[in-house]
Amino acid sequence: MSELLIEAINFIKAGDKEEGKRILVEILTEDEKNEAAWLWLSAAVETNDMRQECLEEVIKINPHNQSALKALSRLQQAQV
Numbered sequence: 001m002s003e004l005l006i007e008a009i010n011f012i013k014a015g016d017k018e019e020g021k022r023i024l025v026e027i028l029t030e031d032e033k034n035e036a037a038w039l040w041l042s043a044a045v046e047t048n049d050m051r052q053e054c055l056e057e058v059i060k061i062n063p064h065n066q067s068a069l070k071a072l073s074r075l076q077q078a079q080v
Helices: 003-013 017-030 035-044 048-061 066-078
Strands: none
Touching: 003 017, 003 035, 017 035, 035 048, 035 066, 048 066
16 A cells, blocks of 8 residues: 555544545546545545445446445445
């Protein structure tokens, strides 16, 4: 895991989602297939639609990512 990704995760865990999101977008600009960055971005975005888009990106990259599959399922159940 890159130092930048760890930094972003630490910001998100500390409650500074905006700074975490900024770093994650920077990471994804250079590596749009960064599975972990997409997953963490889903925790930093504001809306359920954005969260769903991030989780769907994770699943495109890795269809077996259990964290993303579970989160997407919970999100879809909450929208019903």
